[in-house]
Every structure is written in C-alpha cells, then in structure tokens.
Amino acid sequence: MKLQQIRYLLAIVDNGFNITTAAENLYTSQPGISKQIRLLEDELGLQLFIRRGKRIDALTAAGERAVERGRHIMQEVANIKNLAAELKGDAQGTLRLGTTHTQARYVLPPVIQGFRQAHPGVGFDIHQGTSDQLAGMVSAGDVDFVMATSSQHLFPGLTMLPVYQWDRVLLVPRDHPLAASRTAPTLETLSQHPLVTYVFSDRPESSLSRTFKAKGLEANIGFTARDADVIKTYVRMGLGVGLLAAMAVEEEVDKDLVTLDVQHLFPRLTTWIGFRRDSLLRGYQLDFLSRLAPHLTPERVEAARQAPDQKAVETLFEDVTLPVHAHQPKPRVAAGC
Incomplete structure (x- = not known):
C-alpha cells in the first residue's frame, strides 16, 4: 500500500466520485488514478467503490471504513511534517481557516493583520461558507480551523474552543x-x-x-x-x-x-473555533488562537487537544468569562432637539 493510493482514494471521494476532476486537481492522469485504485483494491481484497460501468456511484461499506482510516493516516503524515518543521525552527507555512461571512468581515481583520505582521513567512487562506459547507471543507481536509456559531453537530470530529459570545x-x-x-x-x-x-x-x-x-x-x-x-x-x-x-x-x-x-428576547450565542482532534498544531497556529482570544493560551489549547471528548474540553473553560459582542444602545434623542 502506498500513500499515493490513499491520496487518490480520498481525492475521488472529495471530488464527488469524479475521477477526471480528481486527476485534474492532483495534476495527474485519470488512467493513472484508476490503475492505482484497482491495485489498492486487489491488495486489500476488497471492493471500495460501487461502480456502474466505468462510472463510480458511491463507496461500499468497506470503502467508507477505508476512507475514514485513510483520513487519519493523511492527518498523521501532516502531523509528522508539522513536527519536523517545528523542530527545525521553520517559520513558514499557510494557515487555512474556514469561517462565515460575519467572522471574516467584522471580527477577523485586526486579528489577521497582527498575525501577518508577526509571521510574515506564513500565508493565510480564508474559506467562507455556511456551516454545511464548512463541514465539507473539514471532511476534505481543506482547512486547518473552522470558526462558526452553533451547528456543533456538524463537526463531531473537532475539538471546539469557545472564542466569544454575541447578541x-x-x-x-x-x-x-x-x-x-x-x-x-x-x-x-x-x-x-x-x-x-x-x-x-x-x-x-x-x-x-x-x-x-x-x-x-x-x-x-x-x-x-x-x-x-x-x-x-x-x-x-x-x-x-x-x-x-x-x-x-x-x-x-x-x-x-x-x-x-433584542437581547432580552433571544439567547446569547457562542462562537467557537475548532480543529481536528488528531492534529498537531504548529507554533504559529497556537499564536493565532491566542491573538483571537486571550484565554486560548497554548497550554489550555494543548490540554483541550488531549481531552478525551468535547465534554472534557468544555470543563477546561468553565472558569473563563468569554468576551461579549453586544449592542450598546444610545440614548434616544427627542424630536426637534
């Protein structure tokens, strides 16, 4: 089994089972991907895809489990690369954040500005979308972090850290x-x-x-x-x-x-930022989190990363008073004044 075969397997799934599109995104050929997938299935003795002629329709039950394990393998490959970069003191990389328009437009600009000044060798990619779209980005491995409000049920594989509350x-x-x-x-x-x-x-x-x-x-x-x-x-x-x-x-x-x-009518909401539980965070990623919210210290983030489940993560933040983005009403001015 080769890492290349696992990468091809995941690419087919992430591109809607379209081998041609997967090949284009990986800068390789469609026949080459098809051949490697066949070799992988022969080695495993399992059929990973449901096929209709030359077209792939879906994953088999075995294929679903293989994809799940494949994503863990590729995450560990990324973790090893991150570890090597940290040990060598390599300050370069790219931070990929998936978030909503409200966060990208009204909350993140000053945070990213300060981060880029402190880490000129690190690129910053923002991917905007709805919660459903962000879940797809996480599944495909297109982002390192997701920042959103509510919709936690869409992100069962993430460690979710509270950032702030808003009305x-x-x-x-x-x-x-x-x-x-x-x-x-x-x-x-x-x-x-x-x-x-x-x-x-x-x-x-x-x-x-x-x-x-x-x-x-x-x-x-x-x-x-x-x-x-x-x-x-x-x-x-x-x-x-x-x-x-x-x-x-x-x-x-x-x-x-x-x-x-209208804060007397609706519950206060919490915005959180999440990352895969099996990911190893680099120094500049930890710095971004602390710039985003002072209570997200490297020590607390690492403790959250090692927590057994999300309930244990939430316990780590029970003593934290989150900052609040609330409306500060101005006194009404009487007509004619």
Whole structure:
C-alpha cells in the first residue's frame, strides 16, 4: 500500500466520485488514478467503490471504513511534517481557516493583520461558507480551523474552543413603525413582521425557531442570507426587519438604519473555533488562537487537544468569562432637539 493510493482514494471521494476532476486537481492522469485504485483494491481484497460501468456511484461499506482510516493516516503524515518543521525552527507555512461571512468581515481583520505582521513567512487562506459547507471543507481536509456559531453537530470530529459570545440586534429603516416605538420589541410584535436574517434560521433546530416556538409563536422569516451586508441591503429595500449579529452593525455605514436591542428576547450565542482532534498544531497556529482570544493560551489549547471528548474540553473553560459582542444602545434623542 502506498500513500499515493490513499491520496487518490480520498481525492475521488472529495471530488464527488469524479475521477477526471480528481486527476485534474492532483495534476495527474485519470488512467493513472484508476490503475492505482484497482491495485489498492486487489491488495486489500476488497471492493471500495460501487461502480456502474466505468462510472463510480458511491463507496461500499468497506470503502467508507477505508476512507475514514485513510483520513487519519493523511492527518498523521501532516502531523509528522508539522513536527519536523517545528523542530527545525521553520517559520513558514499557510494557515487555512474556514469561517462565515460575519467572522471574516467584522471580527477577523485586526486579528489577521497582527498575525501577518508577526509571521510574515506564513500565508493565510480564508474559506467562507455556511456551516454545511464548512463541514465539507473539514471532511476534505481543506482547512486547518473552522470558526462558526452553533451547528456543533456538524463537526463531531473537532475539538471546539469557545472564542466569544454575541447578541442579536434588530435593524429597521428610520421610517419603520418599530423605530418610533417607545416600548421594547416583543416576540409577538416580531412575529407580525417578515424577518431578514441568516440562512438556516428557519430550521426547527435553530435557536431562533426554538425561541419563537417556546412562546407558541412562529417566526415569519421572509428572506435569508449568509452575508450580513446582504441582509442590511434587503432591510433598506423594505423587505423586512433585519435580525443579525450586533458586531455586524457599523455606526457610520449604517446610520440610515435604526438598531434596536433584542437581547432580552433571544439567547446569547457562542462562537467557537475548532480543529481536528488528531492534529498537531504548529507554533504559529497556537499564536493565532491566542491573538483571537486571550484565554486560548497554548497550554489550555494543548490540554483541550488531549481531552478525551468535547465534554472534557468544555470543563477546561468553565472558569473563563468569554468576551461579549453586544449592542450598546444610545440614548434616544427627542424630536426637534
């Protein structure tokens, strides 16, 4: 068995069972990949793929288990390379982060700027996507870290570290009835307006849906997007009231909109960053984590990496007070003043 054969096996799976695409991405030939997979199956005495003529449709049960072990093998290969680089004092590499638009746009810029100044020899790749897409990136080995909010069930193989907490805010045009109201919004009030919010908020398991359901109400979700700037655009168009992260509101840019505090209505959310439990982190990766959140010290991160399960990881952070991105409402100014 060769590492090359395992790499080909994983590439076929990660490219939707399209050998031609896998070959293009690996800069090799389709016949070459097919030959190596046949040799691997002959050596193992197992059929790894379900085939229909020359086309591959899916993995067999044996193939699924082989892919799972293959990913561990390739991760260990990466770990050995990382170990060698650390022992040699090699300060070069690339940090690959999968995250959402809100993190990439409103949270990460100053962190990455400081990181790049401290590590000029390290490249930084940001891959944006929804939680489902980020899960695919992890499975394919395309990223080293994933940073997102909730959706933990999509990442069972990751060690997840809490970064910060945040509140939602309501964003409405200045001429909207809610902007003139002197009373705080209620869930009953919000249920009467179409909401413009993040994708997947309409799923039954989302905290938004569960909050309304707990009051015997149903969220009236009129439009969803994964981009906070898109949400704000459609609020300006009058398609609904925006419900989004507090840190996505920019005082000068969004001064044509009114921000309303709704933290009394919805639970505070936690953003986390995760990495594969079997990965060995390099020095610059640990430095990035500590820059992202001071409580993510190398010692605590290493303890989390060696924890037996996620519950044990969470115990390590029980004494940590996470920073909060919350809306700080300004005093209302009376008309004519």
